[in-house]
Every structure is written in C-alpha cells, then in structure tokens.
Amino acid sequence: MLLAFDIGNSNTVLGVFRDGELLTNWRIETDSHKSADEYGMLVKQLFADQKIDRKDIDDVIIATVVPSVLYTIRHMVMKYFGIVPIVVESGIKTGLIVKYDNPKQLGADRIVNAVAAHQKYGGPLIVIDLGTATTFCAISSKAEYLGGTIAPGVKISSEVLFEKAAKLPKVELEDPGHTICRNTILGMQSGLIYGHMGMVEFIVRKMKKELEKLDGTGQPVRVIATGGLSTMISSGVECIDVVDKMLTLEGLEFIYEKNRHHGRRAPKNEEGLV
Template sequence: MLLAFDIGNSNTVLGVFKDGKLLTNWRIETDPNKSADEYGMLVNQLFAYEGLKLTDIKDVIISTVVPSVLYTVQHMSQKYFNKRAIVVESGVKTGLIVKYDNPKQVGADRIVNAVAAINKYGGPLIIIDFGTATTFCAVTEKAEYLGGTIAPGLKIASEALFEKTSMLPKVELDEPGHTICKNTIQSMQSGLVYGHMGMVEFMVKKMRKELEEHCGTHKPVTVVATGGLSTMIENGVDCIDYVDKLLTLEGLEIIYRKNRKPSKHAHKNYDWNNEQ
C-alpha cells in the first residue's frame, strides 16, 4: 500500500492507495508545532479506525508547500513506517514539461494537480485549486505546464477583513442569496463569496483566451476545480466543468508510479526542470 501526504498551509490530506485505487482519505489540520511522534500517533489512530496497520504501508510520498513541516513528516515516515519518503520536488519525474521562468518556484501542489488532471481529463486545461490561496494553472494538451495566477483564498480574505478593520466581525463563508444586503454579516458574505465567484469567472475567461492563442487550436479548454471550497464556488459560476476534490491525492499516486514502477510502454517522462 501507498500512503500519500498533501501538506497545505491550512490542512493536510492523507490517502491510502492499494493497487492504484484510493482506499480511504482524511483531512487534518497542518500544525508546524507538532513533532514527528505526534504526527505518528495521529496517523496510527486514523489507521486503527479504518482497520489498517502501519506495516501495510510499503511506500510513502509527500507533496508540501510548508517546508517547516516537511522534515517532521519525513522523520515520521522513517520512524513509524521505516520508509524513506518520496518528496515531490525538482528532479522527480512528473510527465510535465514546466515552462515557468524558474521551475523550482512552482508549488508542488500545483504540479501534482496538473499531473492528475492531464491524466484524467486531457488538455488543454485550466486547474483551479481553492485552498489557502486560490491558484489557477494552465496546461496544454502536450502536457506543458505554462504557469498561472495566484490569488488570496476566501479564508485569507475573510480573516483580513476581520483583522484589519475595527468593526467588522468574523463571518461564516456562505452565500447570503443576494448582493443588496441589509446587515453587515450578509454584506461581508456577499462581497467575499460572490466577489470570489466574479474573480473566478473573469480569470477563467482571460486564461482560456490566452491558452487558446498559445495552443493555436480551438479544442475546448477543460476547467477542473479542486480544494475544500470548490463545490460552493462551482455552484455559482458557469465556467467550471468538473469538481474533483481528490485530484491532488490521485496526482501523488501517479507520480509515485512514475518514479517507483516505470513501464517500458509508458510515454517518455520529463523531469520537473526539463524544458523543450
């Protein structure tokens, strides 16, 4: 079995795969103050609840945008699973050709999402990840990762309104149902949620045009959304084709296979830094 970690700024998603199929997954809070033993005990409890054993795990793979937690989880993998984890970083085979000015600056989560999406949906693609930040990534049908856009996520925007103003309260991220609101809470919800939906619509429209011009083809661009708030945003926009909340975990499993179980019949793999 394979244990996959997607460590984000706010949450960490774990998934267990057997023979390429996702058996179960969990979402926990990312805590840079936790020790390797604390993470180990937490994973042990999650496994026990699902009837899994630590000894069932034959490999571990990690994707993270939180360097301070990476060493901790690596140490936990070594101590509790006796496995040296694969880390999604420069040099790992992904199948993508990264066209970023500096490929090392691309977040591992964005690469992993792109790997999963190009394998599941084909290209050209726009991938939107609604996490701590909301990211937009463009991928061609030739598996070229062109780049994208990074915007503040909904939770960051909500927290900023509360922390940087004297009279605005914390609010739940929910649709108020209208934009002409008659109280402060609904006014904030409208600005946050509907404002984010408007940003998504505009960004996808502009990125779609640029992607079509780059590819020189009129092949339809598929828009895939992932992340915790993807369903809520998708309900209010017309530009998202698929919501796929397990995209990152599936991308980690694909990358694992590319790096541990290469096939003679597979397409040529490209290193993260490889550019044509």
C-alpha cells in the first residue's frame, strides 16, 4: 500500500492507496512545532482507528509547500514506517512539460494538481486550488504547464481584516445569502465569499482567452476546482466544471507510479518501527 502526504500551509491531508484505489484519507492541522514523534503517534492513532497495519505500507510519497515541516515528516516516516519517502521536488518524473521561467519556484501542490487533472480530464484545462492561497494553473492539451495566478485565499483575507481593522471581528466563512447586509458579520462574510467568487470568475474568464490562444487546438477549456473551499465557491460561480476534492492525493498516486522504484527501505539503524 501507498501512504501519501499533501502538506499545506494550514492542513495536511493523508491518503492510503491500494493498487491505485484510495482506501481512506484524513485531514489534520499542519503544525511546524510538532516533533516527528508527535506526528508519528498521531498517524498511529489514525491507522488504528481504520484498522490499517503500518507494516502493510510499502511506499510513502510527500508533497509540501512548507519546507520546515518536510524534515519532520520525512524523519517520522523513516522512524515509524522504515521507509525513505519519495518527495515531489525538482527532478522527479511527472509527465508534465513545465514552461515556468524557474521550475524550482513552482509549488509542489500545483505540480501535483496539474498532473492529476491532466491525467483525469485531459486538456486544455485550468486548475483552481482554493486553499490558504487560491492558485490558478493553466495546462495545455499537450500536458504543458504554462503558468498561472496566485491570490490570497479567503481565510487569509479574513485574518487580515480581523488583524488590521480594529473594530472588525473574526467571522465564520459562511455564505450569508445576500449582499445588502444589516450587520457587520454578515457584511464581512458577503465581502469575503462573494468577493472571492467574483475574483474567480474574472481570472478564469481572462485565463481562458489566453489559454485558448496558447493551446491553439480549438478544444474547449475545462475548469477543475479543488481545495477546502472549492464546494462553497463553486456554488456561486458558473465557470467551474468539476469539483474534485481528492485531486491532490490522486496526483500523488499518479506521480508515485512514475517514480515508484526511487523509494527504498530505511537502513536498519534508522528503522526502529515503534
């Protein structure tokens, strides 16, 4: 079986695959202050709850946009699973032709999403990841990663409002149902949610025009959304064709299949399965 880690700024998603099928997944908080042992004990509890034996894990793959957590998770995997994990980084096989000016600056999550989306839906396409940041990625019909846009996510915008405006409270990220709001909380929710929907609509409309010219095939551009807020944002826009919450985990499994012989068992002195 394969254990996959998608380590984001706010949350870490774990998934267990058997023969390409996602058996189960969990979402936990990303915490740079946790030690390898704290993460290890947490993963042990998750596995025990689902009656999964850690000894059945043959390989591990990690994608992260949080370098400070990578060392911790890598060390945890070696100690608790006895495996040196595959890490999505420069030089790994993805099947994408990356047209970024400096490919090393491209986040692992964006690469993984692009791989999964092109594998599942073909191209040309736009992938929107609605997480801590909201990212837009353009992929051609030839599996070329052409570039994209990065914007503050809804949660970041909400936190900035709370921190920088003395009289504005923290609010839950919920759809208020209307824009003419008669109290501050609903007014903030309206601005955050509907403002983000408007941004998504505008960027997708503009990106589609650019992508159609760059792709040159005349094929329609599909728009795939993923991430924690994808369901909420997609409910208020017309530009999103598919919401795929498991896109990143599935992308990790696809990349693993292209690199599966790169993983190896940890040396005995590092193994120490606890």
